[in-house]
Amino acid sequence: MVDEKNNANIISETHTWANVLAKNSRHFINSSDANNQHKLKNELRKSITTGLINRVHIYRLNEDGAIEYFSSYNKNHTFPAIGDKIGKISQLRTVHFEEDYIELIVEITDDERLLGYLFIQSSLLEKQAFIKQLIYIALAFLLFTNLVVFAVSTWLFNKITQPMATLIDDVEQISQSKNYQLELASQPYKELDILAKNINILLRRTHKYIDKIIDEQQYSVFQKQALEHRLNTRTEALKESNQELLSTLEKLHEFQGQLVETEKMASLGDMVAGIAHEINTPIGLGVTASSLLADRLHEIKFAFENKTLKSSQLKKFLMDGDENALIILRNLERAANLISSFKKVAVDQSSAESRTFNVNTLINEVLLTLSTKIRTAKIDILINCPDALYINSKPGAINQILINLILNSIHHAFDGIDNGKVTITIAILAGQLHINYKDNGTGIEESMRSKIFEPFTTTKRGSGGSGLGMHLVYNLVTQALDGYITVEEAPTHGVSFDITFPVAIPATEEK
Secondary structure, eight states: HHHHHHHHHHHHHHHHHHHHHHHHHHHHHHHTTTTHHHHHHHHHHHHHHOTTTTEEEEEETTSSSSSEEEEEEOOOOSSOOOOOOOOGGGGGSSSSSSSSSEEEEEEEETEEEEEEEEEEEHHHHHHHHHHHHHHHHHHHHHHHHHHHHHHHHHHHHHHHHHHHHHHHHHHHHHHTTTOTTTOOOOOSSHHHHHHHHHHHHHHHHHHHHHHHHHHHHHHHHHHHHHHHHHHHHHHHHHHHHHHHHHHHHHHHHHHHHHHHHHHHHHHHHHHHHHHHHHHHHHHHHHHHHHHHHHHHHHHHHHHTTTTTTOOHHHHHHHHHHHHHHHHHHHHHHHHHHHHHHHHHHHHHHHHOOOOEHHHHHHHHHHHHTTHHHHHHHEEEEEOOOOTTOEEEEEHHHHHHHHHHHHHIIIIIIITTTSEEEEEEEEEETEEEEEEEEEEOOOOOOHHHHHHTTTTOSOTTTTTTTOHHHHHHHHHHIIISOOEEEEEEOOOSSSSEEEEEEEEESSSSSSO
Protein backbone atom coordinates (compact mmCIF):
# COMPACT_ATOMS: atom_id res chain seq x y z
CA MET A 1 0.00 0.00 0.00
CA VAL A 2 2.94 2.34 0.83
CA ASP A 3 4.70 1.51 -2.48
CA GLU A 4 1.57 2.23 -4.48
CA LYS A 5 1.11 5.56 -2.72
CA ASN A 6 4.79 6.46 -3.30
CA ASN A 7 4.57 5.47 -7.01
CA ALA A 8 1.47 7.61 -7.39
CA ASN A 9 3.35 10.57 -5.92
CA ILE A 10 6.33 9.97 -8.28
CA ILE A 11 4.01 9.70 -11.32
CA SER A 12 2.23 12.93 -10.36
CA GLU A 13 5.53 14.73 -9.82
CA THR A 14 6.90 13.35 -13.14
CA HIS A 15 3.86 14.66 -15.04
CA THR A 16 4.25 18.04 -13.40
CA TRP A 17 8.00 18.31 -14.32
CA ALA A 18 7.31 17.05 -17.86
CA ASN A 19 4.70 19.74 -18.47
CA VAL A 20 6.86 22.50 -16.96
CA LEU A 21 9.94 21.50 -18.97
CA ALA A 22 7.91 21.14 -22.20
CA LYS A 23 6.56 24.65 -21.73
CA ASN A 24 10.06 26.05 -21.09
CA SER A 25 11.41 24.28 -24.21
CA ARG A 26 8.97 25.88 -26.72
CA HIS A 27 11.03 29.05 -27.12
CA PHE A 28 14.24 27.19 -27.90
CA ILE A 29 12.58 24.87 -30.44
CA ASN A 30 10.91 27.80 -32.29
CA SER A 31 14.10 29.93 -32.39
CA SER A 32 16.43 29.69 -35.39
CA ASP A 33 19.52 30.37 -33.31
CA ALA A 34 22.20 27.74 -33.95
CA ASN A 35 23.14 27.66 -30.27
CA ASN A 36 19.61 26.89 -29.11
CA GLN A 37 20.43 23.23 -28.49
CA HIS A 38 23.27 24.17 -26.15
CA LYS A 39 21.22 26.92 -24.52
CA LEU A 40 18.33 24.53 -23.94
CA LYS A 41 20.65 22.00 -22.30
CA ASN A 42 21.94 24.69 -19.94
CA GLU A 43 18.37 25.80 -19.28
CA LEU A 44 17.39 22.23 -18.40
CA ARG A 45 20.32 21.91 -16.00
CA LYS A 46 19.33 25.13 -14.25
CA SER A 47 15.59 24.30 -14.20
CA ILE A 48 15.80 20.73 -12.89
CA THR A 49 16.40 21.04 -9.15
CA THR A 50 15.20 17.60 -8.03
CA GLY A 51 17.14 14.40 -7.88
CA LEU A 52 14.05 12.55 -9.04
CA ILE A 53 14.75 13.11 -12.83
CA ASN A 54 17.47 10.95 -14.37
CA ARG A 55 17.23 12.00 -18.06
CA VAL A 56 15.33 14.37 -20.35
CA HIS A 57 15.28 14.26 -24.22
CA ILE A 58 13.87 17.01 -26.40
CA TYR A 59 12.70 15.98 -29.92
CA ARG A 60 11.78 18.57 -32.60
CA LEU A 61 9.22 18.16 -35.33
CA ASN A 62 10.69 19.38 -38.70
CA GLU A 63 8.72 21.10 -41.42
CA ASP A 64 8.66 17.89 -43.41
CA GLY A 65 7.03 16.11 -40.42
CA ALA A 66 10.15 14.17 -39.43
CA ILE A 67 11.11 13.92 -35.75
CA GLU A 68 14.74 14.58 -34.82
CA TYR A 69 16.76 14.71 -31.64
CA PHE A 70 17.22 18.32 -30.44
CA SER A 71 18.68 18.45 -26.91
CA SER A 72 18.91 16.45 -23.64
CA TYR A 73 19.59 16.45 -19.90
CA ASN A 74 21.54 13.82 -17.97
CA LYS A 75 21.55 13.75 -14.19
CA ASN A 76 25.35 13.38 -14.01
CA HIS A 77 28.19 12.24 -16.18
CA THR A 78 28.25 8.81 -14.53
CA PHE A 79 24.89 8.00 -16.12
CA PRO A 80 25.43 6.28 -19.49
CA ALA A 81 23.76 7.76 -22.54
CA ILE A 82 20.64 6.10 -23.90
CA GLY A 83 19.28 5.88 -27.40
CA ASP A 84 16.54 8.15 -28.65
CA LYS A 85 12.92 7.23 -27.96
CA ILE A 86 11.55 8.43 -31.27
CA GLY A 87 10.32 4.98 -32.11
CA LYS A 88 8.49 4.68 -28.74
CA ILE A 89 6.60 7.97 -28.75
CA SER A 90 3.16 6.39 -29.07
CA GLN A 91 4.06 3.70 -26.47
CA LEU A 92 5.36 6.17 -23.88
CA ARG A 93 2.39 8.56 -24.04
CA THR A 94 1.44 6.88 -20.75
CA VAL A 95 3.77 6.14 -17.87
CA HIS A 96 5.90 3.10 -18.45
CA PHE A 97 7.42 1.33 -15.43
CA GLU A 98 10.81 -0.30 -15.36
CA GLU A 99 12.55 -1.88 -12.37
CA ASP A 100 14.28 1.28 -11.09
CA TYR A 101 12.65 4.10 -13.09
CA ILE A 102 9.59 5.23 -15.03
CA GLU A 103 9.44 6.81 -18.52
CA LEU A 104 6.99 9.24 -20.05
CA ILE A 105 6.70 11.27 -23.32
CA VAL A 106 4.58 14.46 -23.51
CA GLU A 107 3.91 16.82 -26.43
CA ILE A 108 5.49 20.24 -26.80
CA THR A 109 2.90 22.60 -28.28
CA ASP A 110 2.49 26.28 -28.96
CA ASP A 111 -1.11 27.50 -29.47
CA GLU A 112 -2.22 23.95 -30.18
CA ARG A 113 0.60 23.59 -32.77
CA LEU A 114 2.76 20.54 -32.19
CA LEU A 115 6.44 21.52 -31.95
CA GLY A 116 7.93 18.29 -30.71
CA TYR A 117 8.11 15.85 -27.85
CA LEU A 118 9.74 15.69 -24.39
CA PHE A 119 10.95 12.40 -22.97
CA ILE A 120 11.47 12.23 -19.22
CA GLN A 121 12.86 9.43 -17.08
CA SER A 122 12.30 9.56 -13.28
CA SER A 123 14.09 7.41 -10.75
CA LEU A 124 12.19 5.17 -8.39
CA LEU A 125 15.25 4.52 -6.24
CA GLU A 126 15.78 8.16 -5.32
CA LYS A 127 12.30 8.54 -3.81
CA GLN A 128 12.44 5.19 -2.11
CA ALA A 129 15.86 6.03 -0.62
CA PHE A 130 14.45 9.35 0.62
CA ILE A 131 11.43 7.63 2.11
CA LYS A 132 13.60 5.03 3.79
CA GLN A 133 15.75 7.79 5.21
CA LEU A 134 12.64 9.52 6.55
CA ILE A 135 11.44 6.24 8.05
CA TYR A 136 14.78 5.68 9.78
CA ILE A 137 14.73 9.23 11.12
CA ALA A 138 11.13 8.76 12.32
CA LEU A 139 11.98 5.48 14.01
CA ALA A 140 14.99 7.00 15.69
CA PHE A 141 12.89 9.96 16.87
CA LEU A 142 10.17 7.62 18.09
CA LEU A 143 12.70 5.53 20.00
CA PHE A 144 14.21 8.63 21.54
CA THR A 145 10.76 9.94 22.44
CA ASN A 146 9.81 6.60 24.04
CA LEU A 147 12.98 6.64 26.09
CA VAL A 148 12.28 10.17 27.26
CA VAL A 149 8.64 9.36 28.01
CA PHE A 150 9.64 6.21 29.90
CA ALA A 151 12.17 8.12 31.97
CA VAL A 152 9.71 10.92 32.72
CA SER A 153 6.84 8.51 33.48
CA THR A 154 9.09 6.48 35.76
CA TRP A 155 10.04 9.62 37.61
CA LEU A 156 6.42 10.79 37.80
CA PHE A 157 5.27 7.31 38.85
CA ASN A 158 7.76 7.22 41.67
CA LYS A 159 6.87 10.77 42.62
CA ILE A 160 3.07 10.33 42.51
CA THR A 161 2.44 6.70 43.45
CA GLN A 162 4.05 6.96 46.86
CA PRO A 163 1.34 9.27 48.31
CA MET A 164 -1.30 7.33 46.40
CA ALA A 165 -0.05 4.05 47.90
CA THR A 166 -0.15 5.66 51.34
CA LEU A 167 -3.70 6.87 50.61
CA ILE A 168 -4.78 3.40 49.50
CA ASP A 169 -3.26 1.78 52.59
CA ASP A 170 -5.11 4.22 54.86
CA VAL A 171 -8.42 3.53 53.08
CA GLU A 172 -7.89 -0.25 53.36
CA GLN A 173 -7.11 0.09 57.07
CA ILE A 174 -10.31 2.09 57.64
CA SER A 175 -12.29 -0.45 55.60
CA GLN A 176 -10.92 -3.40 57.57
CA SER A 177 -11.33 -1.80 60.99
CA LYS A 178 -14.72 -0.31 60.02
CA ASN A 179 -13.79 2.70 62.10
CA TYR A 180 -15.32 5.42 59.96
CA GLN A 181 -14.42 8.12 62.47
CA LEU A 182 -10.82 8.10 61.20
CA GLU A 183 -9.76 10.67 58.60
CA LEU A 184 -7.13 10.69 55.87
CA ALA A 185 -4.14 13.02 56.18
CA SER A 186 -3.57 15.93 53.83
CA GLN A 187 -1.81 15.04 50.57
CA PRO A 188 1.10 16.88 48.89
CA TYR A 189 -0.70 17.16 45.56
CA LYS A 190 -3.79 19.25 45.03
CA GLU A 191 -5.77 16.55 43.23
CA LEU A 192 -4.91 13.89 45.81
CA ASP A 193 -5.69 16.31 48.61
CA ILE A 194 -9.11 17.02 47.09
CA LEU A 195 -9.67 13.27 46.78
CA ALA A 196 -8.65 12.73 50.43
CA LYS A 197 -11.01 15.51 51.60
CA ASN A 198 -13.91 14.01 49.62
CA ILE A 199 -13.14 10.57 51.07
CA ASN A 200 -13.15 12.12 54.56
CA ILE A 201 -16.56 13.65 53.83
CA LEU A 202 -17.78 10.24 52.62
CA LEU A 203 -16.41 8.58 55.79
CA ARG A 204 -18.20 11.10 58.02
CA ARG A 205 -21.47 10.61 56.14
CA THR A 206 -21.01 6.84 56.30
CA HIS A 207 -20.47 7.06 60.07
CA LYS A 208 -23.63 9.15 60.47
CA TYR A 209 -25.59 6.78 58.24
CA ILE A 210 -24.41 3.73 60.23
CA ASP A 211 -25.34 5.47 63.50
CA LYS A 212 -28.75 6.25 62.01
CA ILE A 213 -29.24 2.63 60.94
CA ILE A 214 -28.22 1.41 64.41
CA ASP A 215 -30.71 3.81 66.02
CA GLU A 216 -33.43 2.70 63.62
CA GLN A 217 -32.67 -0.96 64.35
CA GLN A 218 -32.86 -0.33 68.08
CA TYR A 219 -36.10 1.57 67.60
CA SER A 220 -37.40 -1.24 65.39
CA VAL A 221 -36.52 -3.80 68.08
CA PHE A 222 -38.28 -1.65 70.65
CA GLN A 223 -41.32 -1.30 68.39
CA LYS A 224 -41.30 -5.04 67.72
CA GLN A 225 -41.22 -5.84 71.42
CA ALA A 226 -44.01 -3.35 72.06
CA LEU A 227 -46.00 -4.80 69.18
CA GLU A 228 -45.47 -8.34 70.47
CA HIS A 229 -46.60 -7.26 73.92
CA ARG A 230 -49.64 -5.53 72.43
CA LEU A 231 -50.34 -8.56 70.26
CA ASN A 232 -50.11 -10.93 73.21
CA THR A 233 -52.42 -8.68 75.20
CA ARG A 234 -54.94 -8.53 72.39
CA THR A 235 -54.62 -12.28 71.81
CA GLU A 236 -55.51 -12.92 75.43
CA ALA A 237 -58.37 -10.45 75.19
CA LEU A 238 -59.50 -12.12 71.97
CA LYS A 239 -59.44 -15.53 73.64
CA GLU A 240 -61.57 -14.18 76.44
CA SER A 241 -63.89 -12.52 73.93
CA ASN A 242 -64.13 -15.77 71.93
CA GLN A 243 -64.95 -17.67 75.09
CA GLU A 244 -67.60 -15.12 75.96
CA LEU A 245 -68.88 -15.28 72.39
CA LEU A 246 -69.12 -19.07 72.51
CA SER A 247 -71.01 -18.84 75.78
CA THR A 248 -73.26 -16.17 74.30
CA LEU A 249 -73.78 -18.29 71.20
CA GLU A 250 -74.78 -21.28 73.28
CA LYS A 251 -77.19 -19.09 75.21
CA LEU A 252 -78.45 -17.69 71.93
CA HIS A 253 -79.15 -21.19 70.61
CA GLU A 254 -81.02 -21.96 73.81
CA PHE A 255 -82.85 -18.66 73.56
CA GLN A 256 -83.62 -19.35 69.89
CA GLY A 257 -85.11 -22.72 70.84
CA GLN A 258 -87.14 -20.99 73.51
CA LEU A 259 -88.27 -18.39 70.98
CA VAL A 260 -89.32 -21.14 68.58
CA GLU A 261 -91.32 -22.75 71.34
CA THR A 262 -92.70 -19.32 72.21
CA GLU A 263 -93.68 -18.89 68.55
CA LYS A 264 -95.53 -22.18 68.72
CA MET A 265 -97.33 -21.06 71.84
CA ALA A 266 -98.02 -17.69 70.22
CA SER A 267 -99.72 -19.36 67.27
CA LEU A 268 -101.58 -21.56 69.72
CA GLY A 269 -102.53 -18.38 71.60
CA ASP A 270 -103.87 -16.91 68.35
CA MET A 271 -106.00 -20.04 67.95
CA VAL A 272 -107.16 -19.79 71.56
CA ALA A 273 -108.18 -16.18 71.01
CA GLY A 274 -109.96 -17.12 67.81
CA ILE A 275 -111.68 -20.11 69.39
CA ALA A 276 -112.68 -18.00 72.40
CA HIS A 277 -114.18 -15.41 70.10
CA GLU A 278 -115.98 -18.06 68.06
CA ILE A 279 -117.27 -19.88 71.14
CA ASN A 280 -118.38 -16.60 72.73
CA THR A 281 -121.02 -16.09 70.03
CA PRO A 282 -122.90 -19.44 70.32
CA ILE A 283 -122.51 -19.47 74.10
CA GLY A 284 -123.86 -15.92 74.27
CA LEU A 285 -126.78 -16.82 72.05
CA GLY A 286 -127.46 -19.91 74.16
CA VAL A 287 -127.33 -17.85 77.36
CA THR A 288 -129.67 -15.27 75.84
CA ALA A 289 -132.13 -17.97 74.66
CA SER A 290 -132.04 -19.81 78.00
CA SER A 291 -132.56 -16.51 79.87
CA LEU A 292 -135.50 -15.69 77.64
CA LEU A 293 -136.90 -19.19 78.14
CA ALA A 294 -136.55 -18.81 81.94
CA ASP A 295 -138.44 -15.50 81.84
CA ARG A 296 -141.27 -17.06 79.83
CA LEU A 297 -141.35 -20.01 82.18
CA HIS A 298 -141.59 -17.66 85.18
CA GLU A 299 -144.51 -15.81 83.56
CA ILE A 300 -146.39 -19.10 82.87
CA LYS A 301 -145.72 -20.27 86.41
CA PHE A 302 -147.05 -16.98 87.85
CA ALA A 303 -150.20 -17.14 85.67
CA PHE A 304 -150.76 -20.79 86.59
CA GLU A 305 -150.48 -20.10 90.33
CA ASN A 306 -152.87 -17.13 90.07
CA LYS A 307 -155.20 -19.13 87.90
CA THR A 308 -154.99 -16.58 85.13
CA LEU A 309 -153.26 -18.88 82.61
CA LYS A 310 -154.84 -18.72 79.20
CA SER A 311 -154.60 -21.30 76.46
CA SER A 312 -153.25 -18.77 73.99
CA GLN A 313 -150.59 -17.76 76.50
CA LEU A 314 -149.62 -21.42 77.02
CA LYS A 315 -149.54 -22.04 73.28
CA LYS A 316 -147.27 -19.04 72.72
CA PHE A 317 -144.99 -20.21 75.56
CA LEU A 318 -144.71 -23.65 74.03
CA MET A 319 -143.88 -22.25 70.62
CA ASP A 320 -141.29 -19.78 72.02
CA GLY A 321 -139.84 -22.49 74.26
CA ASP A 322 -139.42 -24.86 71.34
CA GLU A 323 -137.67 -22.13 69.30
CA ASN A 324 -135.41 -21.16 72.22
CA ALA A 325 -134.56 -24.80 72.89
CA LEU A 326 -133.54 -25.24 69.23
CA ILE A 327 -131.41 -22.07 69.42
CA ILE A 328 -129.73 -23.32 72.58
CA LEU A 329 -129.11 -26.74 71.02
CA ARG A 330 -127.65 -25.39 67.76
CA ASN A 331 -125.30 -23.01 69.51
CA LEU A 332 -124.21 -25.59 72.04
CA GLU A 333 -123.46 -28.01 69.18
CA ARG A 334 -121.47 -25.32 67.36
CA ALA A 335 -119.48 -24.56 70.50
CA ALA A 336 -118.92 -28.26 71.03
CA ASN A 337 -117.59 -28.62 67.45
CA LEU A 338 -115.26 -25.66 67.92
CA ILE A 339 -113.98 -27.04 71.19
CA SER A 340 -113.52 -30.45 69.62
CA SER A 341 -111.55 -29.04 66.65
CA PHE A 342 -109.40 -26.89 68.92
CA LYS A 343 -108.80 -29.87 71.17
CA LYS A 344 -107.61 -31.99 68.24
CA VAL A 345 -105.38 -29.22 66.91
CA ALA A 346 -103.98 -28.44 70.36
CA VAL A 347 -103.34 -32.09 71.08
CA ASP A 348 -101.62 -32.54 67.69
CA GLN A 349 -99.42 -29.49 68.25
CA SER A 350 -98.37 -30.63 71.70
CA SER A 351 -97.61 -34.14 70.47
CA ALA A 352 -94.86 -35.23 68.05
CA GLU A 353 -96.35 -38.70 67.64
CA SER A 354 -97.32 -40.08 64.25
CA ARG A 355 -100.85 -41.30 63.63
CA THR A 356 -103.19 -42.05 60.78
CA PHE A 357 -105.53 -39.20 59.88
CA ASN A 358 -107.55 -37.70 57.06
CA VAL A 359 -105.66 -34.82 55.46
CA ASN A 360 -108.80 -32.97 54.32
CA THR A 361 -110.30 -33.16 57.82
CA LEU A 362 -107.03 -31.89 59.36
CA ILE A 363 -107.02 -28.88 57.03
CA ASN A 364 -110.67 -28.08 57.79
CA GLU A 365 -110.00 -28.23 61.54
CA VAL A 366 -107.12 -25.78 61.11
CA LEU A 367 -109.33 -23.44 59.07
CA LEU A 368 -112.07 -23.70 61.70
CA THR A 369 -109.70 -22.67 64.48
CA LEU A 370 -108.51 -19.69 62.37
CA SER A 371 -111.97 -18.79 61.08
CA THR A 372 -112.15 -15.53 63.02
CA LYS A 373 -108.83 -14.21 61.63
CA ILE A 374 -109.69 -15.44 58.13
CA ARG A 375 -113.06 -13.72 58.24
CA THR A 376 -111.56 -10.50 59.66
CA ALA A 377 -108.86 -10.45 56.95
CA LYS A 378 -111.52 -10.98 54.26
CA ILE A 379 -109.64 -13.71 52.44
CA ASP A 380 -110.88 -16.77 50.59
CA ILE A 381 -109.14 -20.12 51.08
CA LEU A 382 -109.52 -22.75 48.36
CA ILE A 383 -108.62 -26.34 49.27
CA ASN A 384 -107.73 -28.86 46.54
CA CYS A 385 -107.43 -32.14 48.43
CA PRO A 386 -108.93 -35.60 47.93
CA ASP A 387 -111.70 -36.24 50.46
CA ALA A 388 -110.56 -39.79 51.26
CA LEU A 389 -106.81 -39.12 51.55
CA TYR A 390 -105.51 -40.87 54.67
CA ILE A 391 -101.85 -40.84 55.62
CA ASN A 392 -99.69 -41.83 58.56
CA SER A 393 -97.53 -38.88 59.64
CA LYS A 394 -97.24 -36.18 62.30
CA PRO A 395 -100.43 -34.09 62.20
CA GLY A 396 -99.09 -31.62 64.79
CA ALA A 397 -96.24 -30.54 62.54
CA ILE A 398 -98.54 -30.29 59.52
CA ASN A 399 -101.23 -28.15 61.16
CA GLN A 400 -98.50 -25.94 62.72
CA ILE A 401 -97.04 -25.44 59.20
CA LEU A 402 -100.45 -24.56 57.76
CA ILE A 403 -101.26 -22.21 60.66
CA ASN A 404 -97.97 -20.32 60.28
CA LEU A 405 -98.34 -20.07 56.48
CA ILE A 406 -101.91 -18.73 56.75
CA LEU A 407 -101.00 -16.28 59.52
CA ASN A 408 -97.93 -15.17 57.54
CA SER A 409 -100.17 -14.40 54.53
CA ILE A 410 -102.67 -12.53 56.74
CA HIS A 411 -99.99 -10.43 58.47
CA HIS A 412 -97.68 -9.80 55.48
CA ALA A 413 -99.10 -10.75 52.06
CA PHE A 414 -102.57 -9.20 52.51
CA ASP A 415 -101.59 -6.16 54.57
CA GLY A 416 -103.71 -3.39 53.07
CA ILE A 417 -105.22 -5.76 50.44
CA ASP A 418 -108.90 -6.77 50.40
CA ASN A 419 -110.30 -9.97 48.89
CA GLY A 420 -107.09 -11.94 49.21
CA LYS A 421 -107.01 -15.53 47.99
CA VAL A 422 -105.08 -18.56 49.24
CA THR A 423 -104.93 -21.86 47.37
CA ILE A 424 -103.76 -25.05 49.11
CA THR A 425 -103.20 -28.01 46.80
CA ILE A 426 -102.51 -31.48 48.21
CA ALA A 427 -101.25 -34.45 46.18
CA ILE A 428 -99.70 -37.82 47.00
CA LEU A 429 -97.02 -39.25 44.71
CA ALA A 430 -94.55 -42.11 45.21
CA GLY A 431 -94.87 -42.10 49.00
CA GLN A 432 -94.40 -38.32 49.15
CA LEU A 433 -97.03 -35.79 50.21
CA HIS A 434 -96.83 -32.62 48.14
CA ILE A 435 -98.31 -29.42 49.56
CA ASN A 436 -98.41 -26.31 47.37
CA TYR A 437 -99.37 -23.18 49.28
CA LYS A 438 -99.98 -20.14 47.09
CA ASP A 439 -101.39 -16.66 47.73
CA ASN A 440 -101.97 -13.61 45.54
CA GLY A 441 -100.55 -11.09 48.00
CA THR A 442 -97.72 -8.58 47.69
CA GLY A 443 -95.04 -11.25 47.29
CA ILE A 444 -91.52 -11.32 48.72
CA GLU A 445 -88.70 -8.97 47.76
CA GLU A 446 -85.73 -10.56 45.99
CA SER A 447 -83.37 -9.51 48.78
CA MET A 448 -85.61 -11.17 51.40
CA ARG A 449 -86.43 -14.35 49.49
CA SER A 450 -82.96 -15.88 49.87
CA LYS A 451 -83.04 -15.54 53.68
CA ILE A 452 -86.76 -15.92 54.44
CA PHE A 453 -86.18 -19.15 56.38
CA GLU A 454 -83.41 -17.63 58.50
CA PRO A 455 -84.31 -16.81 62.13
CA PHE A 456 -85.39 -13.26 62.97
CA THR A 457 -86.00 -12.36 59.33
CA THR A 458 -89.12 -10.19 59.13
CA THR A 459 -90.51 -7.18 57.28
CA LYS A 460 -92.50 -6.19 60.37
CA ARG A 461 -89.54 -5.33 62.61
CA GLY A 462 -90.82 -3.06 65.36
CA SER A 463 -94.46 -3.84 64.49
CA GLY A 464 -94.85 -7.11 66.36
CA GLY A 465 -93.06 -9.44 63.90
CA SER A 466 -90.65 -11.86 65.58
CA GLY A 467 -89.07 -13.25 62.40
CA LEU A 468 -89.42 -16.85 63.63
CA GLY A 469 -92.63 -17.94 61.84
CA MET A 470 -91.03 -19.12 58.59
CA HIS A 471 -87.96 -20.39 60.47
CA LEU A 472 -90.34 -22.59 62.51
CA VAL A 473 -91.98 -23.80 59.28
CA TYR A 474 -88.55 -24.65 57.81
CA ASN A 475 -87.51 -26.59 60.93
CA LEU A 476 -90.83 -28.51 61.03
CA VAL A 477 -90.54 -29.48 57.35
CA THR A 478 -86.84 -30.42 57.34
CA GLN A 479 -86.46 -31.88 60.83
CA ALA A 480 -89.84 -33.05 62.12
CA LEU A 481 -91.12 -34.31 58.73
CA ASP A 482 -87.73 -35.02 57.08
CA GLY A 483 -88.71 -33.12 53.92
CA TYR A 484 -87.79 -29.95 52.08
CA ILE A 485 -89.44 -26.63 51.25
CA THR A 486 -88.84 -24.09 48.47
CA VAL A 487 -90.23 -20.63 47.83
CA GLU A 488 -90.68 -18.74 44.57
CA GLU A 489 -92.72 -15.95 43.08
CA ALA A 490 -96.19 -17.03 41.94
CA PRO A 491 -96.77 -17.00 38.15
CA THR A 492 -99.14 -14.02 38.44
CA HIS A 493 -98.60 -12.29 41.78
CA GLY A 494 -97.87 -13.28 45.35
CA VAL A 495 -95.78 -16.17 46.58
CA SER A 496 -95.75 -19.97 46.26
CA PHE A 497 -94.36 -22.51 48.76
CA ASP A 498 -93.70 -26.12 47.69
CA ILE A 499 -93.46 -28.59 50.56
CA THR A 500 -92.62 -32.28 50.08
CA PHE A 501 -92.08 -34.93 52.76
CA PRO A 502 -92.38 -38.71 53.00
CA VAL A 503 -95.57 -40.28 54.44
CA ALA A 504 -96.92 -43.77 54.97
CA ILE A 505 -100.17 -44.85 53.29
CA PRO A 506 -102.25 -47.10 55.61
CA ALA A 507 -103.45 -50.44 54.23
CA THR A 508 -107.10 -49.69 55.07
CA GLU A 509 -108.26 -46.09 55.00
CA GLU A 510 -110.36 -44.86 57.90
CA LYS A 511 -113.94 -44.03 57.05
